[in-house]
Amino acid sequence: MSATIAVIGLGNAGLPLAAVIAENEIEVLGVDIDPVRCQRINRGENPIPQETGLDELIRRHGGKSLVACADYQEARSCQVFIVIVPLFVDHMFNPDYRILESAFRSIGRILKPGDLVILETTVPPGTTERLVKPWLEEESGMELGQFHLAYSPERIMTGYSISRLREFPKVVGGLDEDSGLLAYQVYSRFIPHLSLVSSARVAEFIKVMEGCYRDVNIGLANELFKIAGDLGVDFFEARNFANHQYCHVHLPSTGVGGHCIPVYPWFLIREMERLERFDHARLLRTAREINDQMAEHWAGQILLQCMRLDRPLAQVRICVRGITYRSGVKEFHHSRNLALVRLLMDKGLQVYAWDELMSREEVEAKGLNWLPPQEADLVFDTSTLKMEMPGGGA
Ligand SMILES: NC(=O)c1ccc[n+]([C@@H]2O[C@H](COP(=O)([O-])OP(=O)(O)OC[C@H]3O[C@@H](n4cnc5c(N)ncnc54)[C@H](O)[C@@H]3O)[C@@H](O)[C@H]2O)c1
Known part of the structure; x- marks a missing residue:
């Protein structure tokens, strides 16, 4: 196989991306530390059956134009490395960077001059510059400029990843101008709706911002729902008439779950704590409390x-x-x-x-x-x- 693109992490987010790349007639190498998952993919079996449209793509490309392997050395001839491994948080919602560090250090050891590395995992803004860049530089012995580095957030939704990759706008930002332009060129081969933004940090912020918007607005809906109940008002009737072009009251709920929305506001809350800007993330923290309650x-x-x-x-x-x-x-x-x-x-x-x-x-x-x-x-x-x-x- 002569793949030039490697997708690192073939989970719920990475596998649909790798499959969409293969569907665009581009050979892609998937690297995942789970060898059983790799074997299944290479046999054409889809490990995420609930993902609409993925069965067909894995059957068609698994083991052919999409080859999965558990060893980073297999990717040493690739020139583009797209990383989508998880970033977990501890019980206090502090990010645990160990998986990301391990993935980037492994890439750093096989990195060549001119290669491009792109992070897709949702991270606190500044991570690509503050952490990823030094990990790659330390392992490769090169400096940014000799290799390229960009960030492009994964914006899929579990169950609809393939259609989201085809239809949803994707953004990309480089750590420097060349990195951004190069990443834009790479993605434009398989992503139809693509925008280049001014920096990796802006691209990082875009994804976290979306999560915060959802959380705060769900928090508002939950608060209005409780107030409506106290006042003897049918919230749903009121919402129906309140919503229009400039007002979109969300639906109330039992709270906010999943890997993303309840976690991303904490990325900014913790960053503001780190910078001692405690006042700047008050609404985010309150929305978290309302939704959790x-x-x-x-x-x-x-x-x-x-x-x-x-x-x-x-x-x-x-x-x-x-x-x-x-x-x-x-x-x-x-x-x-x-x-x-x-x-x-x-x-x-x-x-x-x-x-x-x-x-x-x-x-x-x-x-x-x-x-x-x-x-x-x-x-x-x-x-x-x-x-x-x-x-x-x-
Ligand atoms: N799932 C979603 O709906 C979704 C949506 C938007 C963004 N994301 C982003 O994608 C990231 C990954 O999420 P996911 O749902 O794909 O996770 P996942 O748990 O489904 O998959 C992660 C994969 O990475 C592999 N992996 C772990 N460590 C590795 C390493 N060092 N090298 C190579 N592979 C490694 C695991 O074996 C696993 O297959 C999230 O942290 C999030 O930022 C996910």
Whole structure:
């Protein structure tokens, strides 16, 4: 194989990108530390079946124009390295850079003059310059200018990654002018809607900004929803008429889950703490608090509803319908629905979970009790926020 592009990290974000590159008749080498995943991809098997359209691309290109391997040495003849490995945060939401560091140091050891390295993982603004550049320089013995470095955020959405890569605008920014231009040229071979921005830092900020916008607006919707309830106003009716070209009130929820939106505001909150600009991220922090408290809010509402049933609280079978972090996606990262179930359990109530994406065994493996909604006394649907009493509340 004579691939010039390597995609580092073939997970939910990296594999769809590698497949789209291959679909554009460009040979691509995927590097992932998981050898079993690599073998499956090379056999044409899609390890992410829930990703729309990916089956077909992996069947067509896996082991042919998309070859996966677990050894960075295999990528030494590549000239472009696109990195999409995870950035985890600790329990205080401080980024843990170990995976990124390991990936970039591995690339640094095989980097050649003129090569281009692009980071796609969402990171605190400034990371490409402050951390990635020195890692590459230390390992390669070269300085920026001898190699190129850019940032381009992955803006996919689990389940719709292929269509997002084809339809959604992508941005790219270089650490220097040459890097930006070169990265723009590379992406324009397989990304139709592409913009070059003035720097890697701007590109980094764009992605984090999106997450903050979503979190703050969901926080606003959750706050307005609670206030509407207190004032006897039907929030959904009001929202319907309030929304227009200049006003888009989001939907209320049980909170915000997933790998991205609840985490990205912390990137800026922690950066502002680092710079001792504590006042500059107050709204972000408040939105985080409001959204995280929604599970507690709903636990209280469910408890109130239970008390209206004509039987002892401990005998009321409560079913929480939908426990993944959002409907339609079988992922649990920071799932506030799961947090709600656990909160109700902690209150000593008889709580069951049900999810259309999960079998009884899968629910029970999470340490939860399983019950079909029609057998419960009270059902709380986490996507509609509606409460029902299948037995009519008797
Ligand atoms: N999944 C999404 O919807 C999504 C959306 C937007 C952005 N992102 C970004 O993509 C990043 C990665 O997310 P993901 O969902 O693909 O994660 P993932 O856990 O699905 O996949 C990560 C992959 O990287 C591999 N890996 C780990 N360490 C490695 C290393 N040192 N070298 C090579 N491979 C390594 C793992 O084996 C795994 O296959 C996130 O941190 C986020 O910034 C993800």
